[in-house]
Amino acid sequence: MEALISIIIAVLTGCGIYLMLRGRTFPVILGLTLLSYAVNLFIFVMGRLQSGAPAVIGVGDHYADPIPQALVLTAIVIGFAMTAFLLVLALRARAELGNDHVDGREAAEDETP
Amino acid sequence: MSHLVILPILLPLLTGLLLLLVPKRQRRFVHLLSLLSTVLLTLVTLQLLFIANTGELVVYALGNWTPPFGIVLVLDRLSAVLLVLTSTLAFFSLLYTTADDVPQGGLSFHSLTHFLLLGVNGAFLTGDIFNLFVFFEILLLASYALLLRDKGAARAKAGLHYVVLNLTGSALFLIAVAALYGLTGTLNMADMALRVAEVAPADAPLVAAAAILLLLVFGLKAALVPLYFWLPRTYASASAPVAALFAIMTKVGVYTIIRVYTLIFGNEAGALANLALPWLWPLALITLVLGFIGALGAQELRIQIAYLVIISVGTLLAGVAINSEVALGATLFYLLHSTWISAALFLLADVIIRQRGAPADQIVSGPRLRQPLLLGSLFFACAISVIGMPPLSGFIGKALILQAASGTQAVWLWITVLSGSLAALTALSRSGSTIFWRTEESTVEARRADIWSLLAIFGLIGFSFGLMIWGNHAIEYTRGIAEQVMHPGHYIDAVLNHRPLQGD
Numbered sequence: 274m275e276a277l278i279s280i281i282i283a284v285l286t287g288c289g290i291y292l293m294l295r296g297r298t299f300p301v302i303l304g305l306t307l308l309s310y311a312v313n314l315f316i317f318v319m320g321r322l323q324s325g326a327p328a329v330i331g332v333g334d335h336y337a338d339p340i341p342q343a344l345v346l347t348a349i350v351i352g353f354a355m356t357a358f359l360l361v362l363a364l365r366a367r368a369e370l371g372n373d374h375v376d377g378r379e380a381a382e383d384e385t386p
Numbered sequence: 387m388s389h390l391v392i393l394p395i396l397l398p399l400l401t402g403l404l405l406l407l408v409p410k411r412q413r414r415f416v417h418l419l420s421l422l423s424t425v426l427l428t429l430v431t432l433q434l435l436f437i438a439n440t441g442e443l444v445v446y447a448l449g450n451w452t453p454p455f456g457i458v459l460v461l462d463r464l465s466a467v468l469l470v471l472t473s474t475l476a477f478f479s480l481l482y483t484t485a486d487d488v489p490q491g492g493l494s495f496h497s498l499t500h501f502l503l504l505g506v507n508g509a510f511l512t513g514d515i516f517n518l519f520v521f522f523e524i525l526l527l528a529s530y531a532l533l534l535r536d537k538g539a540a541r542a543k544a545g546l547h548y549v550v551l552n553l554t555g556s557a558l559f560l561i562a563v564a565a566l567y568g569l570t571g572t573l574n575m576a577d578m579a580l581r582v583a584e585v586a587p588a589d590a591p592l593v594a595a596a597a598i599l600l601l602l603v604f605g606l607k608a609a610l611v612p613l614y615f616w617l618p619r620t621y622a623s624a625s626a627p628v629a630a631l632f633a634i635m636t637k638v639g640v641y642t643i644i645r646v647y648t649l650i651f652g653n654e655a656g657a658l659a660n661l662a663l664p665w666l667w668p669l670a671l672i673t674l675v676l677g678f679i680g681a682l683g684a685q686e687l688r689i690q691i692a693y694l695v696i697i698s699v700g701t702l703l704a705g706v707a708i709n710s711e712v713a714l715g716a717t718l719f720y721l722l723h724s725t726w727i728s729a730a731l732f733l734l735a736d737v738i739i740r741q742r743g744a745p746a747d748q749i750v751s752g753p754r755l756r757q758p759l760l761l762g763s764l765f766f767a768c769a770i771s772v773i774g775m776p777p778l779s780g781f782i783g784k785a786l787i788l789q790a791a792s793g794t795q796a797v798w799l800w801i802t803v804l805s806g807s808l809a810a811l812t813a814l815s816r817s818g819s820t821i822f823w824r825t826e827e828s829t830v831e832a833r834r835a836d837i838w839s840l841l842a843i844f845g846l847i848g849f850s851f852g853l854m855i856w857g858n859h860a861i862e863y864t865r866g867i868a869e870q871v872m873h874p875g876h877y878i879d880a881v882l883n884h885r886p887l888q889g890d
Contacts, residue, residue, distance in 0.1 A: 293550075293554065298546065301550060305550065305553050305554065305557070308554070308557050309557055312557045312560045312561055312564075315560075315561055315564055315565075316560060316564040318568075319564045319565065319567055319568030320568075321568075340567070340573070341564070341567065344516060344563075344564070344567070347516075347520065348560055351520070351523050351556075352556075354527070355523075355527070355553055355556070358527070358530060358549070359549055359550070359553065362530075362534065362542075362545060362546060362549055363546065365534075365542055366542040366543065366545075366546050369537065369538070369539045369542045370539050370542060370543060375546065375547070375550070376543070377539065377542075377543045
């Protein structure tokens, strides 16, 4: 179980970083989103993996750590807002710069494969 | 009385919300309310400064949860003095926009400014590392909006870089915080300090990795090499009052570096003691050098000033990396000076640019200014102070930092700072003489600088004079702060021994 989760986080982070290094704004935003998924999963896992344990004390002998679950909710909300903001910003940059390159370069001198 | 500590967070929040409700037609009213709120904020923070001055730490447990559970706000000397710095800076930046001909920040400039203050004040006060992340996000979101309010291709491009970089930074921050929580089981910084000191040897490398990841994040906020490339374009494309306010943003990064690497990973952290210092010291010096090169090569006045901000960050972090009480005291003195003076320079640059007409902020000869003598003298005073020439406060700050270094560190620091100051002197003489002396015969039709804008600039420079005149007291005070910061045991005790209030 731990190995599976680690591999998922690694793949998400890897894809996220690859996409963030692209030259167009849309892949960069997708990359950031993937990275934030990986981060959210990582925060969640930091409470250790358990199954069938409630996140409240006093119900049974076993309980899951509730704090990472609260943290991950906060992180999801903030990440969601930031992604929305970034999407609007990218659209505005596309309108004002005339292209969707992150450096706002002209289409002619820009040859991303 | 006991609720005073949370006022620097609540006051900007409520003002910001209230300002959103006021119809935009009533510009005067919006302005008055906004300024009034910052005056009130300044008074509150001054009162907090007096409270902190007694040496007692004030711990405010939100929701009355006993630490280390729940979120705490902690007021010590360091946070108190930075709160005063923020509120004065906000007051003068807002005062600058009073005049009609000054670029008005557009629709929700004032409420966004107060939300920015909310984030900055919260970051200075909080004693919880995840809460620090939340306040970082608040101040960043406000800063994105402030930066991108106005249209323009340059602004959109600089803004895009700024936002993407900071979002990446936030992701790394979360990874570091989550890893620290997973390994120590706490988010309270005081409690974490105790647990890091006795961390199991098997976990130590992971904790160290998280700590260095945090340094990366704070370095991005503070504009440390190699993470400063976003700063010059961003600051230069922001409107003047926003750029002046942003002078505090890099200092938030410096503050968090001081706080985290003295409290959690400081002298008493056992196996992980001072683990950031070997990284911080060379990076700070390289930041200094690149800042000086940037200032020398800058083609535009505002870019040059932005590089001066980077230089101040390098100097500050070099002072932090020396890791002694004397050096930290000197660093804090320099921090106060450099924040006020860089804000003054950004405001002054805006006045100069509006009187120059077509060349705007290009450092080329252009039409004569409308008020060359007044603006020239102000520029001269700012330049002397920011370079660190006697008699103004920059000199005192730099001399104190240089004095605090010893051994081989002293050699490196003296060489870098002194040769760098020469470079800054050259750079500023070039821009100053080009703008004020190598002028054409013509003048452009420009309005005289507004009295309120000038008052704001005078006020900010006045702090530099104040730091010079009452230098003795200021140095003594900053040394007191450093003493408190370098002995985190007191902070840890105050937080962990805090008892919930017994109410009815």
